[in-house]
Amino acid sequence: MSEDLSHLLTHLGEDRERGYDAVVPPIVQSGNFTYPTVAAMRHAVQNEMEMPLYTRGFNPTVAMARQKLAALEHAEDALLFSSGSAAVAAAVISFTKADDHVVCVHKPYNWTKKLLSELLVRFGVETTYVDGSDAENYRRACKPNTTFFITESPNSLTFELQDLRVVAAIAKEKKITTLCDNSYSSPLFQNPIDFGIDMVAHSGTKYLNGHSDVVCGVLAGSKAHMRQVMSKEFMTLGAAPSPHDAWLLVRGLRTLELRVNRSADNAEKVARFLEAHPKVKRVHWPFLESHPQHALAKRQMKRCGGLMTIELDATDEAAVERFCDHLKRFLMAVSWGGYESLQWPVCALKGPDGYLTDLPFNMVRLYVGIEEAQLLIEDLGQALGKL
Numbered sequence: 001m002s003e004d005l006s007h008l009l010t011h012l013g014e015d016r017e018r019g020y021d022a023v024v025p026p027i028v029q030s031g032n033f034t035y036p037t038v039a040a041m042r043h044a045v046q047n048e049m050e051m052p053l054y055t056r057g058f059n060p061t062v063a064m065a066r067q068k069l070a071a072l073e074h075a076e077d078a079l080l081f082s083s084g085s086a087a088v089a090a091a092v093i094s095f096t097k098a099d100d101h102v103v104c105v106h107k108p109y110n111w112t113k114k115l116l117s118e119l120l121v122r123f124g125v126e127t128t129y130v131d132g133s134d135a136e137n138y139r140r141a142c143k144p145n146t147t148f149f150i151t152e153s154p155n156s157l158t159f160e161l162q163d164l165r166v167v168a169a170i171a172k173e174k175k176i177t178t179l180c181d182n183s184y185s186s187p188l189f190q191n192p193i194d195f196g197i198d199m200v201a202h203s204g205t206k207y208l209n210g211h212s213d214v215v216c217g218v219l220a221g222s223k224a225h226m227r228q229v230m231s232k233e234f235m236t237l238g239a240a241p242s243p244h245d246a247w248l249l250v251r252g253l254r255t256l257e258l259r260v261n262r263s264a265d266n267a268e269k270v271a272r273f274l275e276a277h278p279k280v281k282r283v284h285w286p287f288l289e290s291h292p293q294h295a296l297a298k299r300q301m302k303r304c305g306g307l308m309t310i311e312l313d314a315t316d317e318a319a320v321e322r323f324c325d326h327l328k329r330f331l332m333a334v335s336w337g338g339y340e341s342l343q344w345p346v347c348a349l350k351g352p353d354g355y356l357t358d359l360p361f362n363m364v365r366l367y368v369g370i371e372e373a374q375l376l377i378e379d380l381g382q383a384l385g386k387l
């Protein structure tokens with residue numbers, strides 16, 4: 001496995017002889033491509049999804065990234081989008097139509113929820129949100145017109161899991177198409193297709209690129225599913241990535257194995273430190289024995305990523321703010337999955353009309369990056385002292 005993985009990340013799809021034998025593949029930063037004859041152009045027009053014609057449909061640098069991403073997710077093919085949200089949206093739109101019904105895990109990524117509750121509802125697609133910690137809730141929510149299941153295991157704020165094998169089996173029985181947002185685990189720690197899930201989405205912005213300098217998204221699945229999405233939603237909605245971003249993604253992938261394992265090593269140390277600290281009420285991280293779905297996490301995930309949420313023993317927002325403002329090594333920023341550790345306090349979601357979320361004010365999401373764990377722990381210790 002590791003031999004395959006290292007080949008995949010460093011060589012697969014790179015065809016160096018087609019790029020001057022350069023060690024680093026060139027960026028084909030061209031919007032369109034030329035042909036010597038009408039016959040050659042006709043051939044390209046007929047194979048727009050597999051051949052250079054126009055970069056929205058096919059670009060050699062993007063194709064290199066797609067080949068690696070498909071292999072990483074044990075999929076036949078993958079598409080690269082200009083954001084993770086675009087990948088999720090294209091998948092759901094492609095497999096639903098007016099009067100269809102979707103079952104989605106509750107508390108999915110915020111923009112997945114908006115896609116369903118604010119956009120697709122206008123086109124007659126209805127959604128039921130279920131507590132996915134009992135996978136049978138997917139079956140219970142089914143109606144005669146249910147065509148699509150959305151899972152996100154674990155989700156990236158409260159870290160609830162769904163048993164993907166069970167959800168996929170229910171879907172197969174009822175001929176329902178399934179999607180899993182696998183951003184949290186990265187393809188190294190979990191492969192939903194192995195459990196029978198049809199399509200996997202990633203925010204490539206997070207672990208896959210890993211350097212906080214690209215926004216991109218991935219959808220992986222069977223050739224048939226990817227062909228359908230590509231020929232319709234991918235081409236018409238047009239959320240294609242730039243070749244330069246695809247190239248940066250390929251560069252980021254070279255260190256994927258090193259980065260995610262380091263982040264996971266650090267997260268384990270940080271999670272155990274925080275769990276033992278008297279000022280921390282709770283740590284939400286699936287590989288802690290205290291996580292309510294710990295056994296499922298161990299069964300379904302090879303390791304656990306660097307994102308976690310803590311609940312502080314704070315009586316008011318001012319105390320949370322003191323903790324956050326005193327953290328020096330966790331940059332205060334959204335997103336995650338880069339080299340740098342981050343913090344994202346729920347109390348930052350308080351607007352003039354109150355909270356934009358129903359999560360408690362004492363929650364702070366932490367992303368543990370690839371710095372020295374001891375430095376991160378010392379920093380958390382001193383900031384907890386300010387609470």
Ligand SMILES: *Cc1c(COP(=O)(O)O)cnc(C)c1O
Pocket residue numbers: 083084085086109156181183184202203204205206215216217
């Ligand atoms: C960030 C994120 C997304 C959206 O990805 P973008 O690249 O920001 O569009 C989707 N799902 C999860 C779990 C994420 O963390």
